[in-house]
Amino acid sequence: MGTARLGINIDHVATVRNARGENYPSPLKAALLSQKYGADSITIHLREDRRHIVDQDLVEIRKKLKIPLNLEMAPTKQMLKIALKYKPAFVCVVPEKRKEITTEGGLNLKKNSNFLKKVIYELKRKKIRTSLFIEPSPKSVFNANKLGAECIEIHTGKICNLINKRKKYSKEFNKILNSVKYANNLGIEVHAGHGITFESAKILSKIKGIEEFNIGHFIIGESIFIGIKNCIKTFKKIIK
Numbered sequence: 458m459g460t461a462r463l464g465i466n467i468d469h470v471a472t473v474r475n476a477r478g479e480n481y482p483s484p485l486k487a488a489l490l491s492q493k494y495g496a497d498s499i500t501i502h503l504r505e506d507r508r509h510i511v512d513q514d515l516v517e518i519r520k521k522l523k524i525p526l527n528l529e530m531a532p533t534k535q536m537l538k539i540a541l542k543y544k545p546a547f548v549c550v551v552p553e554k555r556k557e558i559t560t561e562g563g564l565n566l567k568k569n570s571n572f573l574k575k576v577i578y579e580l581k582r583k584k585i586r587t588s589l590f591i592e593p594s595p596k597s598v599f600n601a602n603k604l605g606a607e608c609i610e611i612h613t614g615k616i617c618n619l620i621n622k623r624k625k626y627s628k629e630f631n632k633i634l635n636s637v638k639y640a641n642n643l644g645i646e647v648h649a650g651h652g653i654t655f656e657s658a659k660i661l662s663k664i665k666g667i668e669e670f671n672i673g674h675f676i677i678g679e680s681i682f683i684g685i686k687n688c689i690k691t692f693k694k695i696i697k
């Protein structure tokens with residue numbers, strides 16, 4: 458375990474593009490610039506409703522990107538088919554509700570257990586690194602391990618929200634810390650993501666054992682003011 462890696466989620470470049478129905482700003486350009494400025498991987502979430510990233514983005518980015526592409530996807534037959542067709546280096550399986558503004562929580566590992574097992578098995582067979590997006594609780598880590606997950610991504614939305622609102626976050630911090638320790642003991646690789654800002658990244662990076670941070674919305678927003686290069690460089694310094 459060394460320096461934590463930084464994955465850049467570029468979904469919201471597509472959000473801005475789609476708001477006007479134009480072909481700019483380009484998610485591919487954002488992916489290639491992020492790669493140039495030190496991103497370790499690029500994340501895109503191909504949602505069922507295609508509200509931001511669309512299939513053509515996946516095709517173009519998959520073709521041109523040199524660093525690993527991390528495809529976030531709901532555990533559905535259609536998405537599994539797409540992942541097996543385009544073979545991104547990484548997949549992160551996430552829950553999806555059509556009406557949510559963003560991914561509100563971790564997967565329900567019990568309800569979806571049979572299909573999740575199949576997804577992990579099929580992707581592993583194609584040598585795609587697969588993680589499950591889960592709540593920060595040892596119970597979720599236990600369930601993810603039972604399903605055969607080699608990686609988990611811990612949903613950091615709650616702690617980031619508390620930090621932003623200047624509320625107490627130590628309880629949530631300890632939940633994450635305990636989940637990371639437990640996962641590491643089981644030999645599971647741990648990632649973290651959702652709602653992370655410069656401030657919350659500083660706090661979360663105190664937890665040793667998180668090997669990858671996946672950050673999107675804040676980076677795309679902050680890039681308006683300081684540029685994507687400065688944003689990436691600052692995050693890399695924080696999490697190293």
Ligand code: PXP
Binds near residue numbers: 610672
């Ligand atoms: N990780 C996962 C699994 C996610 O679903 C998301 C949001 O799409 C992120 C990370 C990035 O979250 P944010 O855009 O809030 O930084």
